Amino acid sequence: MTVDPRIAAITARIVERSKPSRELYLHRVRNAAAKGVHRSVLGCGNLAHGFAVCSPSEKVALSGDTVPNLGIITSYNDMLSAHQPFETYPAMIREAAAQAGGIAQVAGGVPAMCDGVTQGQPGMELSLFSRDLIAMAAGIGLSHNMFDSTVYLGVCDKIVPGLMIAAMTFGHLPAVFIPAGPMTTGLPNDEKARVRQLYAEGKIGRDELLDAESKSYHGPGTCTFYGTANSNQMVMEIMGFHMPGASFINPGTPLRDALTREATKRALAITALGNEFTPAGEMIDERSIVNGVIGLHATGGSTNHTMHLVAMARAAGIMLTWQDISELSDIIPLLARVYPNGLADVNHFHAAGGIGYLIGQLLKTGMIHEDVRTVFGHGLQAYAIDVKLGENGTVARERAPDVSHDPKVLATIDKPFQTTGGLKMLTGNLGKAVIKISAVKPERHIIEAPAKIFHDQASLNDAFKEGKLEGNFVAVVRFQGPKANGMPELHKLTTVLGILQDRGQMVALITDGRMSGASGKVPSAIHMTPEAKDGGPISKIREGDIIRLDATTGEINVLVSDAELDAREPAEADLSGNEFGMGRELFAPFRAMTGAAEHGASVFFH
Ligand SMILES: O=C(O)[C@H](O)[C@@H](O)[C@H](O)[C@H](O)COP(=O)(O)O
Numbered sequence: 001m002t003v004d005p006r007i008a009a010i011t012a013r014i015v016e017r018s019k020p021s022r023e024l025y026l027h028r029v030r031n032a033a034a035k036g037v038h039r040s041v042l043g044c045g046n047l048a049h050g051f052a053v054c055s056p057s058e059k060v061a062l063s064g065d066t067v068p069n070l071g072i073i074t075s076y077n078d079m080l081s082a083h084q085p086f087e088t089y090p091a092m093i094r095e096a097a098a099q100a101g102g103i104a105q106v107a108g109g110v111p112a113m114c115d116g117v118t119q120g121q122p123g124m125e126l127s128l129f130s131r132d133l134i135a136m137a138a139g140i141g142l143s144h145n146m147f148d149s150t151v152y153l154g155v156c157d158k159i160v161p162g163l164m165i166a167a168m169t170f171g172h173l174p175a176v177f178i179p180a181g182p183m184t185t186g187l188p189n190d191e192k193a194r195v196r197q198l199y200a201e202g203k204i205g206r207d208e209l210l211d212a213e214s215k216s217y218h219g220p221g222t223c224t225f226y227g228t229a230n231s232n233q234m235v236m237e238i239m240g241f242h243m244p245g246a247s248f249i250n251p252g253t254p255l256r257d258a259l260t261r262e263a264t265k266r267a268l269a270i271t272a273l274g275n276e277f278t279p280a281g282e283m284i285d286e287r288s289i290v291n292g293v294i295g296l297h298a299t300g301g302s303t304n305h306t307m308h309l310v311a312m313a314r315a316a317g318i319m320l321t322w323q324d325i326s327e328l329s330d331i332i333p334l335l336a337r338v339y340p341n342g343l344a345d346v347n348h349f350h351a352a353g354g355i356g357y358l359i360g361q362l363l364k365t366g367m368i369h370e371d372v373r374t375v376f377g378h379g380l381q382a383y384a385i386d387v388k389l390g391e392n393g394t395v396a397r398e399r400a401p402d403v404s405h406d407p408k409v410l411a412t413i414d415k416p417f418q419t420t421g422g423l424k425m426l427t428g429n430l431g432k433a434v435i436k437i438s439a440v441k442p443e444r445h446i447i448e449a450p451a452k453i454f455h456d457q458a459s460l461n462d463a464f465k466e467g468k469l470e471g472n473f474v475a476v477v478r479f480q481g482p483k484a485n486g487m488p489e490l491h492k493l494t495t496v497l498g499i500l501q502d503r504g505q506m507v508a509l510i511t512d513g514r515m516s517g518a519s520g521k522v523p524s525a526i527h528m529t530p531e532a533k534d535g536g537p538i539s540k541i542r543e544g545d546i547i548r549l550d551a552t553t554g555e556i557n558v559l560v561s562d563a564e565l566d567a568r569e570p571a572e573a574d575l576s577g578n579e580f581g582m583g584r585e586l587f588a589p590f591r592a593m594t595g596a597a598e599h600g601a602s603v604f605f606h
């Protein structure tokens with residue numbers, strides 16, 4: 001089935017726009033790849049340092065140019081439940097590499113922040129910038145130039161995007177991403193949210209809240225809501241960087257380990273030393289990136305990917321815009337209902353057929369590019385599968401079912417949950433923003449109400465406690481952009497705004513900050529660009545101005561005349577409190593150098 005002509009047209013537009021940067025990028029990648037086995041350019045001293053701790057046989061192998069060496073970039077730490085399982089992966093990978101006649105070395109580690117631990121805390125102001133720092137840290141590991149291929153161990157929010165930027169920067173090497181899988185299902189996410197609202201209303205105490213939270217987040221693996229971390233897994237699989245079916249297999253299971261071993265062997269099979277050389281920077285192209293966006297819309301994925309995918313694409317010389325993302329949203333149907341866009345979690349999503357079923361449905365009607373390269377070979381059809389444990393600890397795959405095992409979680413392409421995807425761009429006299437409508441009830445897609453201004457999320461929560469948030473209103477939480485304070489997620493607002501919405505108030509949020517991928521039911525125009533710190537129109541909104549947010553037409557406006565708006569002085573905020581404490585002083589260069597949200601809020605791209 002050829003791809004839908006509307007998708008083909010958007011892809012062609014991206015190809016055209018990217019020509020200069022993509023050609024330059026590919027020239028660099030091909031130049032670097034042409035150098036062959038990279039450690040052969042190292043001097044004896046360099047090499048001796050590089051394999052000092054290896055076994056005698058490994059040293060002999062690495063002294064030559066015929067045995068492939070696999071560089072492991074790991075983001076293991078005990079802070080992220082999703083990354084804790086990686087502690088044991090290097091040993092497993094080394095063993096699998098040896099079985100495949102190769103060698104594996106940990107090239108380096110990268111930092112990983114848990115956005116759940118830092119949510120609502122000062123540390124969250126480092127979170128977005130940690131993505132670019134992760135790319136830099138991975139680059140330090142790979143700059144040893146000892147490697148013929150790479151595997152990346154990462155799952156969560158900023159880690160996979162940062163690792164992907166590194167993989168594209170080292171695009172002359174093959175790159176296989178190895179996930180660790182989701183936590184098993186605990187307290188349902190909607191029950192967790194209900195308990196939070198009871199606590200916020202003073203109806204239960206901290207002990208009961210902590211008990212509920214601990215039953216929700218209870219063990220190793222990724223949190224089970226469909227936030228940025230699980231959106232990352234879907235995006236990397238649909239772009240062909242995972243082994244087919246690898247995303248949502250629970251940690252500590254025989255199948256999980258079989259997939260890790262298989263990924264290791266595959267990474268060693270696609271080096272320049274073999275006959276399936278698959279350098280990452282050439283493996284993906286504009287079709288792969290468009291497929292990542294399509295997956296985001298079809299599943300109601302995280303709003304953070306309106307920045308991460310833009311930055312990831314740029315690292316490969318591909319220029320993706322919010323307009324592209326928004327127009328694809330108008331074409332791609334919503335096929336999944338996973339929290340916050342439904343009650344199911346990713347374990348239920350996987351059990352219903354998962355990514356393999358989703359890809360099969362999209363391929364059936366040309367709603368995704370099939371003709372792409374992946375770490376597994378050519379063509380996305382190979383990913384329309386169901387994965388199981390095979391004989392002797394191998395991986396077995398069979399064609400994905402043509403019917404969902406749970407129609408309440410995964411719909412068919414001809415009867416989707418919504419005919420359009422989850423992420424829209426909003427434009428108007430306030431600038432550009434994005435909104436995720438897949439979790440917002442249709443009767444709340446248009447909100448026109450007076451503005452209530454806040455310069456941080458704590459003051460909104462205080463206003464709630466003081467009973468000042470009555471009636472219909474649009475909360476404007478500004479000075480939360482990348483230059484102001486690192487563009488934190490304002491997910492703590494979800495509980496309070498959710499309570500007011502449940503009481504029947506028409507409420508919405510506008511911010512130059514971010515929301516969590518787990519945020520959802522309150523209409524929120526986020527990533528507003530230009531940000532308040534840059535004097536953007538959001539800084540000119542005054543208390544009581546009428547704001548109109550219309551997600552059906554894609555418009556966001558403050559209802560004052562252009563002359564009035566132009567004449568207004570931008571508000572200012574005291575950001576001195578955001579410059580120190582919890583490491584924020586170390587990120588002043590990032591705040592000074594970052595690009596705008598619509599370009600990925602990155603220090604690398606403007
Ligand atoms: O973008 C995301 O998906 C979030 O950053 C997510 O990774 C974060 O951990 C949530 O904030 C946790 O959800 P709670 O804060 O509701 O536990």
Ligand code: SF4
Pocket residue numbers: 080081082083113114115116117156157221222223227229
């Ligand atoms: S999904 Fe979020 S809260 Fe859960 S481990 Fe990852 S970063 Fe932490």
